[in-house]
Amino acid sequence: MKNLWDHKEALQFEENTLQMRVYSSRLLGKDSDLVLHGGGNTSVKVKQKNIFGEEEEILYVKGSGYDLATVEENSFTPLRLNTLRKLVKMEDITDAEMIRQQKMAMSNPDAPTPSVEALLHTIIPIDWIDHTHADAVVTITNTNMAKELIQEIYGDRLLVVPYTMPGFKLARKVFEMTMKTDWTSFEGMLLLNHGIFSFGESANESYGRMIELVSLAEDYLVKNSIPTETVTKTELTGLFSEKEELLKHSRIRRKVSEIRGNAMLSQLNFSVEACTFANLKNVKEIATRGPLTSDHLIRTKPVPVVIDPENPNKSIDDFSDAYKEYFGRHTNGKQKCLDSAPRLAIWPGYGMVAFGDDLTESRIVSDIGNHTMKAIQLAENLTMGAPYAGWHPVSEKHLFEAEYWELQQAKIISKNVDRGEQKTILEFKGKIAIVTGAASGIGLACAHELLNQGAVVVGLDLNPEISKLFWESGMFGIQCDVTDKNAIFEAVAETVRQFGGIDILVLNAGTFTAGQTIEDIEEQTWAMSLEINLTAPQQLLQACVPFLKEGIDPAVVFMASRNVTAPGAGASAYSVPKAGQTQLARIAALELGKFGIRVNILHPDCVYDTGLWTQEALELSAKRYGLSVEQYKSRNILKTDVKTKEVARMVCAMAGPVFSKTTGAQIPIDGGSERVI
Known part of the structure; x- marks a missing residue:
């Protein structure tokens, strides 16, 4: 050292x-x-x-x-x-x-x-x-x-x-x-x-x-200590690159979240070190003897779950039952049993998984897991000639005393009180969201609002600056062409690898094409708008559906347009794909409802603090109505313009419990349009 x-x-x-x-x-x-x-x-x-x-x-x-x-x-x-x-x-x-x-x-x-x-x-x-x-x-x-x-x-x-x-x-x-x-x-x-x-x-x-x-x-x-023979990097090539392996991860996360009673993040560690430990023949026996130190108990529980690759859910159920039995063996009748969900999993063939209510918690659990597996192997491999040392932490009785120690429990209940931090309810704590078109405008506002309400947010955008824009903890930017099926799958796969699943999908990416009548519209303009505004969201939704089925209270929000319900002349290249997107969302609501997936549509208008509304675009639109730019911007009933933040708050409402009984709905956020009303 x-x-x-x-x-x-x-x-x-x-x-x-x-x-x-x-x-x-x-x-x-x-x-x-x-x-x-x-x-x-x-x-x-x-x-x-x-x-x-x-x-x-x-x-x-x-x-x-x-x-x-x-x-x-x-x-x-x-x-x-x-x-x-x-x-x-x-x-x-x-x-x-x-x-x-x-x-x-x-x-x-x-x-x-x-x-x-x-x-x-x-x-x-x-x-x-x-x-x-x-x-x-x-x-x-x-x-x-x-x-x-x-x-x-x-x-x-x-x-x-x-x-x-x-x-x-x-x-x-x-x-x-x-x-x-x-x-x-x-x-x-x-x-x-x-x-x-x-x-x-x-x-x-x-x-x-x-x-x-x-x-x-x-x-x-x-x-x-005799070094453990490690797996090779070649053996790990391609791990978690296939849909079925990723779905296994999502199902594990869902099961743990169900037992915990709220959404949890699930972070994979399939490094050489983690896979070497997980693949040890006696891993189930040595990994479940106890923690490195009792100080870790409030983060990890006494032992990890060792997942049966053939039946992960049963492994987690068995862990839950065993934890309740452990509590029953040692309680004096005055303690209240904590939740019985694991915080750490050893997954033979795949590595280690850390679970947490938020990103900070899951990272802490992962760090503790990394240090513990190293310590276990060093202790197990110690040799002094004939005598055997071996991993032998404190007894189960001592672990229970430490886990249910009144001062440890006080740390869990009020860990932020000393720092004077305000405790607020974070609606999406432990949830995972994907937002497209996230580098600017409505998409960026949605990403920040979801983050502020507790979600980890993966933002997709063609703009290479997306990773720099998403610099806050809990925000991850991926440069992605949403018209490229391979790029879409890799973005979805990376999200599931990193966090365990998908709970919220905001299909926001789009392009505004207007100013050409049907007679004059260029073929390229029409094709591009269809691809970006209709085909791309369909392909991303298709890629996400298997994971949304395993999500926690999953929700999809389509960012359509006022042009769907009240189209304007000269905007067919934009309005038609958006209308198709709306129909896609309605059918998705019908198909996915049986899986508990809610699908709703938002029709914004008059959102002028976005990159779509350039001065040129504003002038063209105002001209079509015979108005000045200022008249055009305040032409709605409430005489107001809509901010991206306000759209983002509506997206969060639609993805959250406020809309828990609603699917297939179309909600305008446009200041009130006479034509829509």
Whole structure:
């Protein structure tokens, strides 16, 4: 493991203790082999004067839920050490009471909730303390020979603490073990099946010790673990390129979502590493022994589901039943069973699948899965001659205690409260949408509105700038010619590979051709409009239907036109394909209703903040009606123009629960047209 300490960079924080604490914390957070997504914590002890001018000893400890990679000064909570030292001497209190008392010890009531491990930082009488869940260290402790291996690697350099439930019990255990301990005789503390602490008289010393101690474990694993024979890239060629394989993924996602009770994203990992692990003969046995650390439970549940390639749905049902039985075995009758849907799947022949309510969650689960499968293989392949180490995490009983720990559940319920974030209902959270013509105008507005309401959005457009326009997390742009069947299938396939399915399809791409009468219309103009405005949406719908059938409350919205219900002279090349598109949508509603797929049509008009309405197009249209441009733009009943954002909101309404009982409908959004009415 590389020591990232930069003496020149650190020099600028020399006069500010808290800034130095932020600097070294971020160094730890940069390495996912040390901490993952909010894991671990750091602290520093200082002396400060209070408002009365009295000097107090203060412990600055990372706030609960904050990520070491991105901490700021205000991510640390100042606690009065005098109070904490009294607290740790109490023989027995609940964890909820511990947190309440820690909050009362805060010298700044606006600071975040302190780490549940603040008392551990209190017990260690050294100023700078770092704590990580380093993969290599936890891997060593998750073996049948943990004590022997730790002694061989570290000798007497570390205080070794048996696995104890985090919270007050762990703090009290360490307190009782160390009442007569000379802490300066140790370089750190190792918590079995949990993680490692390092400490020092400076940030550099504590950080350097952490890197050295973890490196020793890494080196030992490299030297003493037999590498797993990997699958070859050739064996993976073409994986998830066929429709049937992609449909399997969609069906798995649907089943997991049904058990979860809401839409979930399903992210595939069919890398060489994931497929190698999934294809191990004993994968079902070793993958289901338990997690890398109990800190991961709120993300992954105790174990993954191992999918039977011949019957994926049964595998998921069996997992759900087994989870309920696990709950029944260990509950004291006071806990409420969490949902029984898996968060991680091992799929022999295909790799690994991570499930999440949103993109952030599924990525976190995927990261944890990647680190866990590596750790399992290292532990299983450890050899010391005859003795066998093997993967041996904490017991099922301990896993249940950790998963249903009141403080862990509090993290799930209110993970954003400390940051003051407003909780809003995201209508499309966990849903997957495809929007065509997404690089500008109505399509771009639809993409942003769907994203704002929780969906991940795949935008298709011929414009090569689409990938740059879709820069926000949850938006993915694919340059795609929607008149090219091969390009359409690949765009659909990539969507399913990345997220697991399709729930919402917005057929918006189109081209406006007007100004030519039927007598004068050019053959090329007519053919192009038919291809873009009618054939392209038909082909994309055709490609998406198999996946929409496996979608969660699936919906299709066709972007037609006021020209369908009230056509204008000189616009046949545009109006006729749009009328055909409307008829296509009506038939789709009839055909797809039995699968729960809703299909509705939107007829916009007077949407002038789009690329279609150039000044030239406006002048031509106004001329046909004998009006000025300004008169033309306000010719509707409400004397208003319609914004792309307003069309996008209507699209979201039609794709959401407001229109859950409606299909085959045609909705105008045109400011009121006398000709339509």
